Amino acid sequence: MTWTLISASPSPYARKVRIALQEKNLPFTLQTEVPWDTTTKTPQYNPLEKLPVLILDDGKTAIYESHYIMEWLEAKYPATSLMPDDVDGKLFAKQVEVITDGICDALVLAFFENKREEGKQSGPWKERQMRKADGGLQALATFVDQAGGGEFLIGNKLTLADIAIASVLGWLSLRWPDHEWQRKHPQLKKYFDRLDQRESFANTRPAPQNISDPVV
Numbered sequence: 513m514t515w516t517l518i519s520a521s522p523s524p525y526a527r528k529v530r531i532a533l534q535e536k537n538l539p540f541t542l543q544t545e546v547p548w549d550t551t552t553k554t555p556q557y558n559p560l561e562k563l564p565v566l567i568l569d570d571g572k573t574a575i576y577e578s579h580y581i582m583e584w585l586e587a588k589y590p591a592t593s594l595m596p597d598d599v600d601g602k603l604f605a606k607q608v609e610v611i612t613d614g615i616c617d618a619l620v621l622a623f624f625e626n627k628r629e630e631g632k633q634s635g636p637w638k639e640r641q642m643r644k645a646d647g648g649l650q651a652l653a654t655f656v657d658q659a660g661g662g663e664f665l666i667g668n669k670l671t672l673a674d675i676a677i678a679s680v681l682g683w684l685s686l687r688w689p690d691h692e693w694q695r696k697h698p699q700l701k702k703y704f705d706r707l708d709q710r711e712s713f714a715n716t717r718p719a720p721q722n723i724s725d726p727v728v
């Protein structure tokens with residue numbers, strides 16, 4: 513029996529793990545779900561009811577929370593490392609992931625606020641979440657500008673930082689196609705476009721999902 517990754521087609525969090533598993537040549541079966549629907553299996557493996565969840569060969573042991581799954585993979589399977597070699601580089605890559613996950617978290621909150629009935633949506637709440645997302649995008653753009661235009665953000669190899677940035681930007685492009693990040697941050701867009709051609713990125717691009725049960 514091989515590993516199973518519970519994922520969702522648009523999930524930026526799950527995409528990080530899908531890319532890492534491919535880059536590390538670790539075989540897995542992709543189980544695509546809608547975690548918001550009552551049919552989801554996610555709560556059977558994660559008490560927090562969130563995907564991604566990596567289920568090991570025994571079909572029971574579950575590794576969950578994307579940043580933890582990434583850390584677990586790197587610790588258990590250090591060959592084809594996705595982290596910089598030096599301590600400061602490792603910490604910087606994790607700081608980048610804090611920002612990308614924080615952008616995702618804010619955008620998820622805004623996304624579902626938009627799903628509330630017209631009269632029940634909170635404008636200030638949505639503005640606050642979009643402000644966090646835009647602040648995070650500015651931080652990423654600054655990192656990329658400071659990196660000087662190389663293919664990868666840190667050093668000369670693919671790391672967690674690149675995987676995390678591409679995952680959030682790919683999802684942003686899917687869910688907020690009119691967002692102006694590409695016009696505001698041309699270097700970030702150039703960096704993303706080049707990264708997104710890499711095989712493990714090209715074959716994990718996000719796709720919309722149909723949520724059939726009411727969420728909010």
Ligand SMILES: N[C@@H](CCC(=O)N[C@@H](CS(=O)(=O)O)C(=O)NCC(=O)O)C(=O)O
Pocket residue numbers: 520522523524525526547548560561562563564576577578579613620
């Ligand atoms: N911090 C978590 C967030 C994961 C998350 O929010 N996953 C969503 C799906 S998606 O937004 O990634 O597509 C989920 O399972 N949501 C279900 C729920 O929150 O109950 C992680 O990094 O793994």
